[in-house]
Ligand SMILES: [Ca+2]
């Protein structure tokens with residue numbers, strides 16, 4: 301199987317290039333899903349029924365989740381890789397439902413489902429064919445409704461991927477649009493009568509010939525996923541109706557894919573265009589018409605701009621990820637970068653260490669070469685900071701890249717429930733598992749002191765029990781040697797977080813505290829940490845011992 305060139309791997313749906321056969325997806329300029337006979341000149345084209353087109357009004361806006369649920373940690377879940385309930389080797393919604401108790405026990409308060417809508421790719425799901433149908437590999441709409449009910453019963457919110465920039469070329473709207481230049485749905489996509497020149501996106505010409513020889517369509521990623529024309533208000537209306545379709549069911553929010561690529565203004569103006577923020581603000585207004593919903597955007601080239609209230613409101617902190625990992629390695633400049641980040645970045649950034657895309661790096665275990673001490677520091681670094689942290693499924697037990705796999709497939713393997721694949725499926729899994737599944741898996745780690753799983757569970761318990769950690773302000777950050785310190789404030793609750801990235805035990809002098817206060821230990825990563833309260837002297841300083849490569853949380857009292 302050929303590997304996609306790196307420049308094509310920047311975003312999720314690019315797996316299309318090589319994950320699935322070119323004939324299925326029409327990657328590379330083909331016409332998959334379209335009939336080959338051209339219509340007569342001036343033919344209005346075909347009019348395939350479009351099941352996900354049509355008005356959906358706001359209906360049920362209620363949320364039963366607790367306030368601030370979106371400031372707990374999310375688990376990003378690739379449903380195909382999570383749990384197979386019927387032995388076909390592919391994870392599915394019923395399998396996920398059977399693991400909700402596991403997620404609740406771990407302490408996550410939200411789950412992000414990578415695409416579960418009907419998709420042409422039968423893998424990652426970013427080639428949507430019907431925005432209002434569940435991918436049949438994963439189950440039925442009844443299964444999805446049951447997932448919402450069961451997640452909410454456990455205090456867990458559910459958000460799902462929404463692919464707003466493009467559809468599959470098998471989507472009925474594209475079939476109609478491609479069939480004739482006169483088709484009423486032609487302008488749902490981006491067309492030119494003649495092939496434009498001068499374009500190159502991720503190293504490729506994004507203009508492809510219509511299979512009916514009636515012009516050229518724009519596809520910024522690959523031929524099989526044509527871009528919607530987001531300058532056409534009908535397209536926004538189409539998406540808004542589809543968003544309400546899911547929100548009316550009780551869906552708790554969305555993760556919007558590739559929002560840097562929405563509107564194109566020319567061959568040198570195709571990324572992060574000003575109009576993109578307007579598109580996302582209007583999507584945000586649709587979402588926020590419902591109670592307690594959450595949305596987050598993927599925009600690796602301009603993360604913080606899309607987190608603005610006048611845009612998405614929240615976006616992934618791709619600009620922090622590497623600093624978090626390198627701080628865990630003890631890198632001094634990265635420790636400084638981590639300390640500075642939330643002094644200026646919006647508190648609505650969504651933090652992460654790794655995800656399903658190779659542009660975000662390998663699985664964390666692979667990035668750190670299995671160094672558990674560094675892994676625990678990276679986890680503490682983002683789970684105690686502001687923002688909304690997103691754990692990538694299996695990260696909590698140190699899943700490595702997949703055995704014998706490269707590219708995005710190495711990141712999207714069946715989860716390591718057990719040492720062998722039987723914990724995932726009674727059948728043959730759709731793909732190899734992690735290289736370290738025999739030693740690093742849920743069964744081997746859950747309930748075991750000092751395991752990665754116990755570390756994540758303890759950190760999430762701290763986040764869930766202290767509102768200052770979950771959603772408090774970021775106050776008085778400092779770096780002393782290889783120690784990072786900062787306070788978090790929420791109302792009258794004040795906490796102090798200290799992380800020693802160094803390989804030696806040390807004692808850090810924390811200043812600027814209230815004279816006579818005390819530091820009450822709430823959590824420490826190391827069994828060597830003292831359990832006694834630490835007094836603040838009359839000058840407002842406290843000396844706090846820290847074991848090597850350790851993290852601690854103190855509540856500031858008095
Ligand atoms: Ca299955």
Ligand SMILES: [Ca+2]
Nearest residue numbers: 527561562563
């Ligand atoms: Ca676009």
